[in-house]
Amino acid sequence: xxxxxxxxxxxxxxxxxxxxxxxxxxxxxxxxxxxxxxxxxxxxxxxxxxxxxxxxxxxxxxxxxxxxxxxxxxxxxxxxxxxxxxxxxxxxxxxxxxxxxxxxxxxxxxxxxxxxxxxxxxxxxxxxxxxxxxxxxxxxxxxxxxxxxxxxxxxxxxxxxxxxxxxxxxxxxxxxxxxxxxxxxxxxxxxxxxxxxxxxxxxxxxxxxxxxxxxxxxxxxxxxxxxxxxxxxxxxxxxxxxxxxxxxxxxxxxxxxxxxxxxxxxxxxxxxxxxxxxxxxxxxxxxxxxxxxxxxxxxxxxxxxxxxxxxxxxxxxxxxxxxxxxxxxxxxxxxxxxxxxxxxxxxxxxx
Ligand SMILES: NC(=O)c1ccc[n+]([C@@H]2O[C@H](COP(=O)([O-])OP(=O)(O)OC[C@H]3O[C@@H](n4cnc5c(N)ncnc54)[C@H](O)[C@@H]3O)[C@@H](O)[C@H]2O)c1
Numbered sequence: 263x264x265x266x267x268x269x270x271x272x273x274x275x276x277x278x279x280x281x282x283x284x285x286x287x288x289x290x291x292x293x294x295x296x297x298x299x300x301x302x303x304x305x306x307x308x309x310x311x312x313x314x315x316x317x318x319x320x321x322x323x324x325x326x327x328x329x330x331x332x333x334x335x336x337x338x339x340x341x342x343x344x345x346x347x348x349x350x351x352x353x354x355x356x357x358x359x360x361x362x363x364x365x366x367x368x369x370x371x372x373x374x375x376x377x378x379x380x381x382x383x384x385x386x387x388x389x390x391x392x393x394x395x396x397x398x399x400x401x402x403x404x405x406x407x408x409x410x411x412x413x414x415x416x417x418x419x420x421x422x423x424x425x426x427x428x429x430x431x432x433x434x435x436x437x438x439x440x441x442x443x444x445x446x447x448x449x450x451x452x453x454x455x456x457x458x459x460x461x462x463x464x465x466x467x468x469x470x471x472x473x474x475x476x477x478x479x480x481x482x483x484x485x486x487x488x489x490x491x492x493x494x495x496x497x498x499x500x501x502x503x504x505x506x507x508x509x510x511x512x513x514x515x516x517x518x519x520x521x522x523x524x525x526x527x528x529x530x531x532x533x534x535x536x537x538x539x540x541x542x543x544x545x546x547x548x549x550x551x552x553x554x555x556x557x558x559x560x561x562x563x564x565x566x567x568x569x570x571x572x573x574x575x576x577x578x579x580x581x582x583x584x585x586x587x588x589x590x591x592x593x594x595x596x597x598x599x600x601x602x603x604x605x606x607x608x609x610x611x612x613x
Contacts, residue, residue: 266292268339270324270372271346273297275454276392278307279492280343285311287496292316294337296330297346298323306593307453324368327375334379341388342376343499344369347423350457351396354419355551365422366429373433380439389441390499391430395484395511396420397445400554407445408560409507416554434505442502444495447511447559451488451579452586456597460580463522464587465594467529467540477549479519482556486512487579490572497570511559512572519544524577528584 267284271277272295285293297303299321311317318337322329324346333339346368348354348361373389380387398407399414413428415421427443434441454461463473494510502508516524526540564570574582587594 264290265340266294266338268294268296268333268337268342270296270342270344271303272319273299273303273305273307274345274349275302275307275451276449276488276491277345278304278453279451279488280345280495281308281317282311283489283492283496285314285317289314289316292318292337294318294320294333294339296320296322296324296333300348302349302455304453304455304597306596324372325363327371330372330375331378334375339376339379340386341390341499342372343390343392343495344372345392347426349419351417351419352457352550354417354422358418358422361418361422362425365419366425369426370429373429373439377433377437377439384437384439387440388499388504389430389433389439390495390502391427391441391443392495393427393443393445394420394423395445395447395509395557395559396554397424397427398557401556401558403556406558406560407509409445409509409563416552420554440504442498442504442506442508444498444502444508444510444564445559446491446494446509447484447486447557449488449491450485451583452590453593454488454583456594459518460521460525460583461587463525464529464584465598467526467543468533468588470543472545473522473526473540473543474545474547475519475522476547476553478546479517479522480555481518481553482515482558483518484511484513484515484558485521485576485579486510486514486572487574487582490574490579493573494564494570497568498564501568503567508564508568509559509561510564510570511561512576513559513561514572514576515556515558516576524580525584528580532584532588 272281354361415424433439450460
């Protein structure tokens with residue numbers, strides 16, 4: 263096989279779409295999905311590819327350096343696409359250290375394992391680090407994040423991702439590792455854990471449960487369909503220039519409250535409910551501590567230099583997403599019957 267790619271966090275939301283795309287599109291690559299299977303890891307996301315001969319799974323925590331070294335060795339890893347992370351801002355507010363352990367310590371551990379495995383030929387192998395637009399901080403009503411925008415993380419999650427980005431660039435500079443970093447806006451789509459806004463609303467609308475919206479719902483996010491992010495990762499992995507950073511986004515800004523209203527409207531139509539039924543479920547809850555006002559990505563560089571652009575309009579992507587959740591009740595049941603229920607209660611119903 264021409265490459266043996268370690269994809270970390272491949273059982274999570276975005277990682278599972280990246281794994282599926284690579285396994286199916288590149289049968290001559292060996293794809294090794296390394297994931298600790300935290301509450302966010304779900305191997306059911308990978309059912310379509312789990313029996314493919316070029317797919318391998320390793321249940322390993324990126325904090326475990328011995329296990330990482332062993333995986334690099336045994337699979338002859340040639341390149342890394344690193345997505346494993348603690349990813350939920352609310353969880354980072356209640357337990358910041360968990361984010362330092364996985365996102366910072368775990369990333370440095372992985373860099374060290376790669377550096378050791380590739381000693382003497384660092385220029386031949388790529389370490390691709392997947393990051394977020396949240397590292398740039400919060401925008402007011404004008405302007406966009408560019409690749410050159412100074413980092414200004416505002417939450418424990420974004421601070422830990424910013425630190426991991428800095429370490430990746432430091433390894434490129436200090437040890438001459440071949441690295442690339444991409445910073446993407448908010449993703450939505452199938453297999454999204456229902457603690458995040460869009461799947462949480464779809465699930466609650468379906469079950470006629472309250473729709474918790476932080477503050478007045480005025481916060482603005484730029485949304486990208488997850489499969490378009492996976493396509494962008496494929497593009498950056500194969501065509502990105504070493505040492506560069508690429509912003510990935512959909513030029514698609516929405517206020518949270520407008521997304522919730524759109525979901526209500528579409529789900530009333532799809533479920534044959536009377537117009538306005540779901541909007542009555544909207545419940546404004548106390549705002550998230552330090553809630554960033556607006557994120558907006560300028561994705562011109564990846565469009566112009568690498569020819570990537572989003573394939574879907576937002577409303578098409580939202581339709582596909584709602585239809586997927588309605589058709590995959592088993593997936594939702596399996597997720598929501600776990601410890602997620604307890605967490606959900608603590609987070610929203612205790613307020
Ligand atoms: N979701 C978004 O909108 C978004 C946007 C931009 C960037 N990102 C970045 O993309 C990556 C993936 O995000 P996601 O939304 O798919 O996250 P996710 O929470 O759905 O998945 C994370 C995966 O990492 C695994 N994991 C967590 N800790 C681990 C550890 N210590 N060792 C090994 N595996 C571990 C989990 O089991 C899970 O499968 C993250 O790095 C995130 O910062 C996410």
